[in-house]
Amino acid sequence: MMARKLLDGDxxxxxxxxxxxxxxxxxxxxxxxxxxxxxxxxxxxxxLEGAIVxxxxxxxxxxxxxxxxxxxxxxxRLVQRGDEALFGYAVGPHSWKKYLFPPLLTLWxxxxxxxxxxxxxxxxxxDKLALIGVRACELHAMRIQDRIFLGGGYADPTYARQRxxxxxVALNCGTPxxxxxxxxxxxxxxxxxxxxxxxxxxxSDGHHYFVVSAGSGAGADALAxxxxxxxxxxxxAAAEDVVTAARSQMGRELETEGIKQLLYGSxxxxxxxxxxxxxxxxxxxxxxxxxxxxxxVDDVNDLSGDEALRVRRWDSxxxxxxxxxHGGSVRxxxxxxYRQWMTHKLATWIDQFGTSGxxxxxxxxxxxPVGIDITEEMKAIRRTQTVxxxxxxxx
Amino acid sequence: MSTVFMPEPDQLAAVRTARWDQPMLxxxxxxxxxxxxxxxxFTLVLEPAGPRDxxxxxxxxxxxxxxxxxxxxxxxxCGDPATPELLVxxxxxxxxxxxxxxxxxxxxxxxxxxxxxxxxxxxxxxxxDVIIVAGGIGLPPLxxxxxxxxxxxxxxARISLLYGARTPLDILYPHEVERWRGRFDLDVxxxxxxxxxxxxxxxxLVTTLIxxxxxxxxxxxxxxxxxxxxxxxxxxDLVNRGVQESDIYISMERNxxxxxxxxxxxxxxxxxxxxxxxxxxxxxxxxxxxxxxx
Amino acid sequence: METLERVIERHPFLQGLSHRYLLLLLGCASQAxxxxxxxxxxxxxxxxxxxxxxxxxxxxxxxxxERGPLTIETLGDNEAVGWSWLVPPYRWNLDxxxxxxxxxxxxxxxxxxRKCEEDHDLGYEMYKRFTPVIAQRLQATRVQVLDVHRxxx
Numbered sequence: 113m114m115a116r117k118l119l120d121g122d123x124x125x126x127x128x129x130x131x132x133x134x135x136x137x138x139x140x141x142x143x144x145x146x147x148x149x150x151x152x153x154x155x156x157x158x159x160l161e162g163a164i165v166x167x168x169x170x171x172x173x174x175x176x177x178x179x180x181x182x183x184x185x186x187x188x189r190l191v192q193r194g195d196e197a198l199f200g201y202a203v204g205p206h207s208w209k210k211y212l213f214p215p216l217l218t219l220w221x222x223x224x225x226x227x228x229x230x231x232x233x234x235x236x237x238x239d240k241l242a243l244i245g246v247r248a249c250e251l252h253a254m255r256i257q258d259r260i261f262l263g264g265g266y267a268d269p270t271y272a273r274q275r276x277x278x279x280x281v282a283l284n285c286g287t288p289x290x291x292x293x294x295x296x297x298x299x300x301x302x303x304x305x306x307x308x309x310x311x312x313x314x315x316s317d318g319h320h321y322f323v324v325s326a327g328s329g330a331g332a333d334a335l336a337x338x339x340x341x342x343x344x345x346x347x348x349a350a351a352e353d354v355v356t357a358a359r360s361q362m363g364r365e366l367e368t369e370g371i372k373q374l375l376y377g378s379x380x381x382x383x384x385x386x387x388x389x390x391x392x393x394x395x396x397x398x399x400x401x402x403x404x405x406x407x408x409v410d411d412v413n414d415l416s417g418d419e420a421l422r423v424r425r426w427d428s429x430x431x432x433x434x435x436x437x438h439g440g441s442v443r444x445x446x447x448x449x450y451r452q453w454m455t456h457k458l459a460t461w462i463d464q465f466g467t468s469g470x471x472x473x474x475x476x477x478x479x480x481p482v483g484i485d486i487t488e489e490m491k492a493i494r495r496t497q498t499v500x501x502x503x504x505x506x507x
Numbered sequence: 508m509s510t511v512f513m514p515e516p517d518q519l520a521a522v523r524t525a526r527w528d529q530p531m532l533x534x535x536x537x538x539x540x541x542x543x544x545x546x547x548x549f550t551l552v553l554e555p556a557g558p559r560d561x562x563x564x565x566x567x568x569x570x571x572x573x574x575x576x577x578x579x580x581x582x583x584x585c586g587d588p589a590t591p592e593l594l595v596x597x598x599x600x601x602x603x604x605x606x607x608x609x610x611x612x613x614x615x616x617x618x619x620x621x622x623x624x625x626x627x628x629x630x631x632x633x634x635x636d637v638i639i640v641a642g643g644i645g646l647p648p649l650x651x652x653x654x655x656x657x658x659x660x661x662x663x664a665r666i667s668l669l670y671g672a673r674t675p676l677d678i679l680y681p682h683e684v685e686r687w688r689g690r691f692d693l694d695v696x697x698x699x700x701x702x703x704x705x706x707x708x709x710x711x712l713v714t715t716l717i718x719x720x721x722x723x724x725x726x727x728x729x730x731x732x733x734x735x736x737x738x739x740x741x742x743x744d745l746v747n748r749g750v751q752e753s754d755i756y757i758s759m760e761r762n763x764x765x766x767x768x769x770x771x772x773x774x775x776x777x778x779x780x781x782x783x784x785x786x787x788x789x790x791x792x793x794x795x796x797x798x799x800x801x
Numbered sequence: 802m803e804t805l806e807r808v809i810e811r812h813p814f815l816q817g818l819s820h821r822y823l824l825l826l827l828g829c830a831s832q833a834x835x836x837x838x839x840x841x842x843x844x845x846x847x848x849x850x851x852x853x854x855x856x857x858x859x860x861x862x863x864x865x866x867e868r869g870p871l872t873i874e875t876l877g878d879n880e881a882v883g884w885s886w887l888v889p890p891y892r893w894n895l896d897x898x899x900x901x902x903x904x905x906x907x908x909x910x911x912x913x914x915r916k917c918e919e920d921h922d923l924g925y926e927m928y929k930r931f932t933p934v935i936a937q938r939l940q941a942t943r944v945q946v947l948d949v950h951r952x953x954x
Binding site: 448460504 | 529577762765768801
């Protein structure tokens with residue numbers, strides 16, 4: 113039902129009006145107000161400790177106005193743009209998964225009374241969240257996580273509940289970053305559904321406005337309460353130009369042709385030794401990645417010993433005891449763990465969930481302390497394909 | 508359904524866990540009996556704490572058993588699928604959770620989630636010879652399959668049980684094994700890895716028993732559970748005798764935190780051991796099993 | 802009554818040997834019966850014979866003072882007991898003891914070694930049959946040494 117609709121890319125509501133409209137920059141605060149009045153916490157990009165992160169934003173003055181991000185392997189700097197763009201940057205270290213798939217979550221409580229044990233699930237506490245400035249790559253990442261947490265035989269109750277309570281204000285990318293490669297992965301820069309409202313920020317000839325289309329009934333309803341006017345043909349064209357330009361400004365590229373067979377045939381490739389010499393197993397990449405979903409559980413007792421909590425937390429395949437079975441860890445070498453992460457992200461994910469696990473957002477490249485670049489590693493493997501001792505079957 | 512995989516129909520769980528919407532929440536079950544099998548292995552029989560629908564499971568599936576305040580461990584169900592009112596689990600003490608289970612006694616309460624995982628190909632094996640090869644603690648997860656084929660004896664050709672334990676003291680269910688040996692429609696061979704002179708049975712790897720079994724290599728289904736090295740050598744021996752890798756099934760083990768395909772820990776290449784396994788046909792896994800640290 | 806010749810002809814271990822070689826083997830062959838508990842050979846003795854089990858069970862044992870006799874492997878119907886007769890210094894390195902009433906074909910090792918020297922093709926046939934036995938024992942021993950059932954904490 114709900115799970116099915118989300119997988120089909122529709123965020124619910126009646127069918128939306130097709131025509132794009134113009135919302136002037138000065139009226140964008142009105143949109144935020146409309147959403148807040150409807151009970152949504154508005155979450156958007158804001159600057160904290162030298163990075164653009166996601167947090168509660170009350171008005172457009174909380175947005176990183178006039179800032180952009182200079183990103184490269186292992187490097188992130190905020191730089192002044194010299195204009196007043198509200199969304200003139202790519203993506204920061206946060207992804208939206210921290211709201212749908214919280215880093216720490218109590219799943220249930222167990223109480224002991226003599227020999228009897230009672231286990232009670234924690235009711236998901238979710239807020240109505242309006243996400244502001246969601247990129248195409250991020251929407252694809254959400255769809256990818258939908259498949260994991262809703263699309264299999266089981267559903268994650270917190271994820272399901274929170275997903276229902278989202279209002280998505282998406283943004284067509286105008287300023288891709290130095291590590292972006294969504295164009296290679298087919299996940300952007302243009303939006304393709306899954307949002308309530310889609311914005312494209314246009315600044316030309318001294319005018320600063322947003323071309324906005326509704327993607328759902330809820331989006332249309334919100335838009336109706338914000339001052340707007342029909343879009344002129346040249347304004348729509350200007351928005352098109354923004355996206356077209358963005359497409360050609362990707363900082364990285366990744367060839368995806370035959371990538372699954374290639375990686376399935378590269379388990380013994382010497383490149384893994386090369387990257388293992390650099391990788392610190394620090395788990396940064398898995399934390400910033402918008403699709404990484406691994407978790408672990410802890411059983412936490414109180415001092416009386418009569419109450420125990422089952423708590424879920426983010427985990428990473430780079431942790432050495434991630435693969436521990438009695439006797440030792442299956443992947444005890446950093447080389448095997450890097451190989452696991454990259455092969456999963458780009459190859460086995462396809463057999464598991466029907467798409468690549470990578471959306472080309474470049475976060476893993478930017479936030480790797482030693483600057484390991486997944487696109488470089490892939491190029492190196494592709495350049496020198498080897499013949500393996502045994503051929504891994506694809507499914 | 509957006510997942511690309513679909514396990515074979517008879518490998519899919521007969522019934523999914525009742526709480527698909529709260530799949531991480533255990534149900535309370537009570538320890539009905541505790542029996543020590545060997546110095547590090549014991550059997551727990553569990554009954555539901557309250558009225559519930561019959562707990563149906565397919566041979567080869569496992570439950571996640573929870574000990575209050577300690578944690579969960581995946582344990583194969585090793586009882587008769589025809590009598591699921593009591594769920595039988597033979598457990599080996601290898602870590603904090605299983606050590607805590609060893610201290611449970613009748614009347615204690617546990618948490619249980621399940622059944623999970625794929626199952627033995629008892630349907631696909633109909634009409635064929637069947638060989639069940641168990642190494643050590645591998646016998647419990649195979650026992651439900653043996654119960655099933657014996658309960659439907661006329662549907663199968665020749666059935667052999669080949670069981671290798673570490674020493675005579677490590678033989679599990681010895682009285683039951685003796686009863687099985689007494690049947691005329693079942694061939695049972697037992698061996699141990701090492702023994703003193705008091706043992707008059709076979710000594711040697713379980714692979715040495717294969718030559719004693721009666722089977723048509725081209726019309727046999729084999730099910731194997733044991734330490735990974737033992738499984739690998741057993742498969743090698745069978746393949747050298749003409750059995751197809753696609754007719755050989757093994758049960759895999761990996762670190763599990765959720766058993767529902769969410770936590771990512773149990774992945775082996777593209778397979779989630781909890782969902783796509785733990786039972787696999789060998790041809791599906793063979794190339795990855797030959798690579799290290801996958 | 803079955804002749805020794807027919808028995809040798811039919812033994813699975815000697816499958817495929819030409820009639821001429823079977824007759825050569827016959828010249829070195831006899832039957833030997835062992836009761837339960839009787840030693841077939843002792844560690845350290847000269848490997849004067851090798852045995853093909855017709856039926857029964859023989860345990861290969863290693864004796865140590867601290868642990869007494871330990872059974873390394875048991876051999877059953879149609880299996881070969883002993884390959885040390887082919888490898889210098891031609892001395893047994895394990896005890897072999899029957900643990901069931903066991904009937905064997907017994908071959909004079911010195912006699913057979915001499916015939917293999919004279920006719921290398923016969924030697925080749927013998928090595929072809931024994932090398933897999935040695936390999937299989939080696940393989941099994943390696944895995945047994947790993948003690949795969951033990952939990953490595």
